[in-house]
Amino acid sequence: MTIEILFPEHANLFGDMSNMRYLQACLPDAEFVRTPLTDTPYFVNHDVDLLYMGPMTERIQQQVILALMPFADRLRELIDGGTPMLFTGNAMEVLGNTITLEGGNTIHGLGILPLNAKQDLFHRFNSLILGRFAPVQADIVGFKSQFTSATGDNADCAFLKTERGIGLNRQTHYEGFFKGNMIATYLIGPILVLNPALTRWLLDTMGATDAPLAFEDAVNDAYARRLAEFCDPQVDVEY
Amino acid sequence: MKRSWRFFPALWTAKLTTAVLRLFHRNATHLPGLVALKLCPTFLGDIGKPKTIIAVTGTNGKTTVCNLLDDILPDCGVQPLNNRTGSNVNGGILTTFLNAATLTGRVKEEMAVIEVDERSALFVFKYMQPDYLIVTNLFRDSFKRNAHSEFISDILNQAIPKKTKLIVNADDLIGSRLAPNNDRITFGIAHREGDWEVRQNIVCDMVACPYCNTVLEYDFVRYNHIGRAHCPKCDFASPSVHYEIIAVDEEAAKLTVRTPRGEEQYRMIGDNITDWYNTLAAVTMLRVLGFDEQTIEQSLQKQQIVKSRFERIDIGDKAITMLLAKGQNPIACSRAFDYIRRTEGKKAVILLIEDYYDAKHTSENVAWLYDADFEFLNDPSVEQIVIAGVRAADFRVRLLLAGVDDSRIVCMREEVATADAVDFERVDNAFVLFDVYTTMFADATRERLENRLNGQNEEVSQ
Ligand SMILES: [Zn+2]
Numbered sequence: 001m002t003i004e005i006l007f008p009e010h011a012n013l014f015g016d017m018s019n020m021r022y023l024q025a026c027l028p029d030a031e032f033v034r035t036p037l038t039d040t041p042y043f044v045n046h047d048v049d050l051l052y053m054g055p056m057t058e059r060i061q062q063q064v065i066l067a068l069m070p071f072a073d074r075l076r077e078l079i080d081g082g083t084p085m086l087f088t089g090n091a092m093e094v095l096g097n098t099i100t101l102e103g104g105n106t107i108h109g110l111g112i113l114p115l116n117a118k119q120d121l122f123h124r125f126n127s128l129i130l131g132r133f134a135p136v137q138a139d140i141v142g143f144k145s146q147f148t149s150a151t152g153d154n155a156d157c158a159f160l161k162t163e164r165g166i167g168l169n170r171q172t173h174y175e176g177f178f179k180g181n182m183i184a185t186y187l188i189g190p191i192l193v194l195n196p197a198l199t200r201w202l203l204d205t206m207g208a209t210d211a212p213l214a215f216e217d218a219v220n221d222a223y224a225r226r227l228a229e230f231c232d233p234q235v236d237v238e239y
Numbered sequence: 240m241k242r243s244w245r246f247f248p249a250l251w252t253a254k255l256t257t258a259v260l261r262l263f264h265r266n267a268t269h270l271p272g273l274v275a276l277k278l279c280p281t282f283l284g285d286i287g288k289p290k291t292i293i294a295v296t297g298t299n300g301k302t303t304v305c306n307l308l309d310d311i312l313p314d315c316g317v318q319p320l321n322n323r324t325g326s327n328v329n330g331g332i333l334t335t336f337l338n339a340a341t342l343t344g345r346v347k348e349e350m351a352v353i354e355v356d357e358r359s360a361l362f363v364f365k366y367m368q369p370d371y372l373i374v375t376n377l378f379r380d381s382f383k384r385n386a387h388s389e390f391i392s393d394i395l396n397q398a399i400p401k402k403t404k405l406i407v408n409a410d411d412l413i414g415s416r417l418a419p420n421n422d423r424i425t426f427g428i429a430h431r432e433g434d435w436e437v438r439q440n441i442v443c444d445m446v447a448c449p450y451c452n453t454v455l456e457y458d459f460v461r462y463n464h465i466g467r468a469h470c471p472k473c474d475f476a477s478p479s480v481h482y483e484i485i486a487v488d489e490e491a492a493k494l495t496v497r498t499p500r501g502e503e504q505y506r507m508i509g510d511n512i513t514d515w516y517n518t519l520a521a522v523t524m525l526r527v528l529g530f531d532e533q534t535i536e537q538s539l540q541k542q543q544i545v546k547s548r549f550e551r552i553d554i555g556d557k558a559i560t561m562l563l564a565k566g567q568n569p570i571a572c573s574r575a576f577d578y579i580r581r582t583e584g585k586k587a588v589i590l591l592i593e594d595y596y597d598a599k600h601t602s603e604n605v606a607w608l609y610d611a612d613f614e615f616l617n618d619p620s621v622e623q624i625v626i627a628g629v630r631a632a633d634f635r636v637r638l639l640l641a642g643v644d645d646s647r648i649v650c651m652r653e654e655v656a657t658a659d660a661v662d663f664e665r666v667d668n669a670f671v672l673f674d675v676y677t678t679m680f681a682d683a684t685r686e687r688l689e690n691r692l693n694g695q696n697e698e699v700s701q
Contacts, residue, residue: 009446009454014382015569015609017441021640038452057389063452121390126383128602143604145382188382189606193636215639222632229602229629236601239383 001030001208002046006053007037007064014145016054016088018190023050025214026203037067043078044071049206051078055089055188058101058119058147065094065109072110079112084205085182088191090148092176092184093117099148113177113184115152115168125149127238129187130230131160131175138197139163141226142187150186152177159185164230164237181205196220242285242344249279250286250344253337268325272333283366286336287345289320292367293524294403296355296395297375297414298388299571300517301327304375305354307508307521307542312350314538315530320348327354329362336367357391358384360398368400371527373520374407377414378463378570379442379610388413388444406524408516409480410465412445412455426523427467427480428515429497431487434459434466440573442610448475461512462577463570482523484515496522503532506539511578514544547678552685554692558584558668559685566592566674567603569610575672576615584667587623588616589657589684593630595676605633613641622665623647627654627680654680658687 005020024032030049033042037060043051056064068075075095079085093099096115100106102122109115127144140160150168158167159176167174168186176185185191192199196219203211213219229235253275260267275282293308295301309321320339325331332353339346355363357377374395377388385391392413399405399418407415409427438460445464447454453472460466469476485502486495492507494515503526508518518539525535550561562578565571572592579588597603616624616638624647626634631650638648649660654677661669669688673681 012442013379013387015606018606018609018640021609025640036454037447038454057387059389124383124386126604128604143606145386145604145606147386189604190609193609193640194605215636218632218636218639218645222636225629225632226602239597239601 001027001049001206002033002042003027003030003050003052004033004035004042004048006035006041006051007056007060007067008034008054009036010060011054011056011064011091013055013057014089014188015190016188019054019086019088019192020052022190022193022199022214026199026211027208037063041068041071043083044074048078048083050202051083051085053087053091053094055091058090058121061090061094061099062107065107068094068110072112075110076112079180079182082180083182084202085184086202087182087184089186089188090117090146092186093148093150095184096150096152113152113179114154115150115177117148117150119148121147123147125238127165128230128235129160129162129165129175130227131162131165131173133160133178133198133201135178136197136201138195139227140187140191140195140198141223141230142185142191142194143189144186145188146186159183193219194223194226196223243279243281245279246282246285246344249275249282250337250340251342252278254342257334257338268334269330270334272335272337273330275337276329276333281366283333283336283363285344286340288336288367289346289348289351291350291371291528292369293319293350293352293371293373294355294364294367294369295352295373295375296357296360297373298357298378298380298391299565299568299574300375300513300520301354301373303514303517303544303548304373304520305352306545307517308352308524310542311521311525311535311538312352315525315534317350318348320346320351322353327356328359332359332363332367358394360395364398364400364403369403371524372399372403372405373524374405374411374414374417375517375520376408376411376465377417379444380570381567382607383567383604392417404527406520406527408465408520409478409483410461410467410516412464412468412477415478416449424481424523424527425478426482426516426519428461428484428512428519429480430459430467434461436460438463438466440612441614442569442573448473450475462574482519482526484519487515494518498526500526505536506542508539508542509544509549511574513574552689554689556667557663557692559688559692560668560670561681561685562670562672564592564672564674566594566677567607569607569612572672573612573615576612579670580615580618580620582668584620585622585665586620587625587661587666587669588621589661589669589671590624590626590634591628591654591657591671591673591677591680591684593628593634595674598629603630605630605637608633608637613637613643617642621647623649623660623662625649625651625657625660627651627657655683655687658684658691661688661691663692
């Protein structure tokens with residue numbers, strides 16, 4: 001089992017690398033390939049069981065787009081072929097069409113997802129998200145903390161339909177993208193640790209149906225408590 | 240000086256606001272400044288200021304450095320204006336100058352030491368251009384407010400006036416590169432035994448060369464990105480150091496500092512390397528201002544770390560250690576965890592670091608727990624970890640992922656009850672880690688621990 005982490009020296013903000021540490025605890029024998037920004041990604045010439053990229057700074061995001069641009073077709077091919085992938089936070093925007101920077105300039109993303117993002121460095125958006133991930137009919141809990149909002153055509157391919165918290169922008173409940181087995185989402189942080197059902201789905205999709213969830217009882221306990229809080233109307237969604 | 244016509248009405252109204260608030264025993268450290276700002280947007284620029292302004296910013300240590308300067312300067316014959324009792328954001332800084340000003344808008348102090356929150360720098364430095372800016376360090380801080388260290392660097396780079404001379408930490412490759420065209424004096428601590436060759440922390444925000452993106456080679460790593468590094472491909476490297484601690488005599492509590500004027504010796508305050516950085520930052524500033532070595536050293540002899548940040552209480556052969564750790568600040572927590580594992584003896588750790596306000600109003604984003612090195616608590620000397628609050632189940636998961644055995648973890652809802660869970664048969668030192676907003680729980684927990692230990696001692700003596 002091979003898991004490629006793209007550019008972990010940069011794409012590691014907001015505790016998101018915990019997702020890989022948790023997978024490592026679930027899959028102690030898996031091989032983790034950590035590709036630095038200066039190297040050719042492993043997925044270019046090999047098949048992988050999971051491709052992961054976490055959030056990064058706005059400046060690095062532009063370099064990452066340049067680094068991945070030559071391999072956009074290969075990424076598309078892997079997505080269409082059903083390779084599991086996880087892109088969190090602003091890593092999702094790398095796959096999109098455009099990012100409008102603070103100041104007005106627009107840069108192009110890889111053009112894989114119909115997504116257009118817009119930075120607003122003077123307003124940081126922080127929110128809880130509670131939403132439904134259709135393949136497992138489970139409630140997903142998570143957090144957003146970002147400078148951008150986006151528009152995109154994701155109604156029939158969203159990662160989540162939110163019950164609390166916004167989707168790609170305030171006008172929609174559709175959050176992120178789910179295409180083949182690729183999840184791209186604005187959610188940040190330890191989403192695999194927080195969501196045992198999602199992690200179970202991911203492990204099964206990767207073919208690790210026998211792998212138990214690490215610390216399953218503790219993780220389920222924390223999930224149940226968080227879910228109850230997120231469902232509580234007294235709990236503020238945005239803060 | 241040409242002032243806005245709005246200035247005097249704003250000054251007098253804001254002063255009246257202060258008087259009224261005080262009459263009703265209300266906190267007057269923030270609001271009056273905001274009133275002044277509302278009535279006169281250029282108030283901070285229009286108000287009189289001391290001849291020399293020292294601003295202090297950075298992720299960790301800025302309050303300590305300000306306190307040291309505020310306490311040492313009077314021994315050097317200077318009574319500085321400071322925002323010690325107020326806040327370090329716009330309202331607090333405005334109020335500080337407002338309170339110091341006469342009804343004609345002048346201030347009598349010759350010097351100011353102003354702690355400035357990194358994000359407030361854009362506003363504050365527009366109207367109050369510091370002669371010196373001390374940057375203690377720049378790290379990841381609250382995701383919610385500060386996003387990431389590059390975001391904060393960008394704000395500071397926009398905010399720092401051209402004339403400001405920087406006093407920066409040479410061992411911090413983020414903070415030391417701020418405002419590259421400004422004059423700067425650097426301070427640092429030379430390589431010491433015990434520094435790492437490779438980093439042990441989860442987070443390092445200075446991994447790649449800013450010029451060519453090549454992964455940097457660290458000559459040594461002290462914690463996170465604090466250390467010295469160079470690029471193997473180009474000539475990028477840590478800057479040279481003007482004021483450098485070259486020897487530490489822990490027994491005699493002495494720091495030997497190499498300065499442009501030769502070697503000097505100063506008292507070591509605290510036994511944590513972050514304490515030494517803070518002391519060095521203050522000493523560097525004072526030497527740059529021209530105060531002499533003896534006066535600074537004599538004053539340092541009187542100083543100590545404020546008890547609200549660190550306190551060790553010994554009772555019989557047991558101890559209670561209170562440590563301010565700052566929730567949602569992964570670096571500050573990691574420093575505390577590292578300090579705990581390096582302390583001798585068997586330990587219990589009480590964690591009171593969940594966000595107090597989030598717990599009341601929302602559900603705290605726990606992502607920061609995964610940037611903090613809970614792995615340091617996975618140490619044979621840490622016998623018990625006791626967690627309280629609504630997020631206890633999340634802390635438990637985090638500790639399990641750090642490899643801590645479940646049998647060492649105790650979760651509870653009520654904060655003060657944690658004191659009863661400490662097993663003093665097994666541990667010598669109970670650490671209480673708390674946040675600035677959970678000091679009430681920390682104080683009550685300490686009291687309960689003290690009572691337990693004093694009770695035990697009485698039983699023994701009977
Ligand atoms: Zn280089």
